[in-house]
Every structure is written in C-alpha cells, then in structure tokens.
Amino acid sequence: MxxxxxxxxxxxxxxxxxxxxxxxxxxxxxxxxxxxxxxxxxxxxxxxxxxxxxxxxxxxxxSCVDGDPEYERLIALPPGTATLAQMIQGLVGYFVMQVPADPNERARQRLSIISLLDDGEFMRQVYEGIRSRFLPCFTASIDAAIADGDLVPGPIDAESGLWLAEHLCEMMATVCLSGGTVVPYSCGRPELARRTAWFILRGLGLRDEAIAAQERSGHLAFVPPSPPEGGPRDDESTPERAE
Structure with a gap:
C-alpha cells in the first residue's frame, strides 16, 4: 500500500x-x-x-520561484559584476539548457505561451514576481558594475535590459517546445548558452574584458542537464561547425 x-x-x-x-x-x-x-x-x-x-x-x-535554492542564493549575493554575470548565467541556463531537457519545465513554458494567447493573467503574475523579487538586485549589480568601471552605461536602463534578456531567453526556450531544435543553430546547446550570455552582457554594456574575466571565474559555464531516465536527449552534443 x-x-x-x-x-x-x-x-x-x-x-x-x-x-x-x-x-x-x-x-x-x-x-x-x-x-x-x-x-x-x-x-x-x-x-x-x-x-x-x-x-x-x-x-x-x-512553485516556479519559491523555494528554489539557486534563486535564493542569487538574490542574497552582494551587488557587483560577478553577481550580474551569475544572474545572467542563471537566466540563460534555465531557458536555454534546462527547459529543453526537462518535460516539467517544458510544460511550464507551454503554460506561459497559453497564458499569453489567453488573458495573460499567469504571465502577468510571473512578470510582476520577477520585477519585485529579482529587479532590485539586478539593478544594484548594474550600478555596482558601472562604479567599478566594468560596465559602460548606454541607452538601455536596467529594467529594460532585464526584460529584453528575459524575452530573448524565453523565446529561445519556446522554439524547443516541439521536442527538438527548430532553429538550425551553428553549435551545440552549451556553446549556444555561452554565446547568449555574452550577447546579453554586451547589450547591457559590460566590457569584453569584464565578461572574459567572469567566464574565467566559472560564472558563465553551462553544463548540459541530465535527461530524464528513458527520455530523449537534447541536441547538446551537436558538433560545432567550423567558424
């Protein structure tokens, strides 16, 4: 029993x-x-x-945000360039690595799309949760990176930068909802995640040398998640094309 x-x-x-x-x-x-x-x-x-x-x-x-130890760890970090890099690592890692590999996370992503096609109420709650829980630490890290000379401020404010980063990563997860990769990316998923993190951090204004330093520190490392037992593997092992 x-x-x-x-x-x-x-x-x-x-x-x-x-x-x-x-x-x-x-x-x-x-x-x-x-x-x-x-x-x-x-x-x-x-x-x-x-x-x-x-x-x-x-x-x-x-259930998407409460009780997640990685989320709690991120928002508890002191503001700075390293924290900004780890936040982007977490965002990219979730949408580009975890969602395609995990059926439950794909279901959450489908729910996001269904909500946007319906009344948007679920995603309205999600975005308000991100804004109230995540944005203050994100903004403080942007300001700290500027003060340290690692980030050159541009026309994109911190809140707009967070939304643009989230929307990019969410769309990258959405194109995998069919169970495979629709877009013919030129590299495997870990390298794709790395390039996405560079793209976002550059867009936020972080200097190349600062991004490279964070990568050397291990803050932009992406490891393929283990697929569910008996489930299909994602395309993380796809060999890269010659650059």
Missing part, C-alpha cells in the same frame, strides 16, 4: 497534476474535475487545499 501523503505533499501533487493540464488546455478550458482525476483525489480535496481554480493557478506560479 502506498504511504499516505501529508498535506504539503498532497498540495504539491495537485499542483504537479494541474500544470500539464493548464499547459495543454489553458486556464478556462481546464476543469477541477479533470485536475482531480489527474491527481487521483476528489474535487472536494482540491478545494480544501485551493479555495478556487485561480488560487491553484497562482500556486503554479509560486
């Missing part, structure tokens, strides 16, 4: 069951009955944990 789940584990199981349904059908078309069937619970139990379908939607959003 399978062990009974405690309240926290049961709540997590409901969130995990709802995610692929919302990602496939959208918020309005997904019923609590379908979520209950997928989670192996009653509709009554769902409403015990989540007062409404909207609160379950919100919980999926919060």
């Amino acid at each position: 399978a062990p009974r789940l405690d309240s926290r584990a049961r709540r997590r199981a409901i969130v995990d069951a709802a995610l692929p349904l919302f990602a496939r059908k959208g918020f309005a078309a997904t019923t609590t009955k379908e979520i209950a069937q997928a989670a192996g619970v009653s509709e009554g139990l769902i409403f015990k944990h989540f007062p409404s379908k909207a609160s379950l939607y919100e919980a999926i959003f919060l």
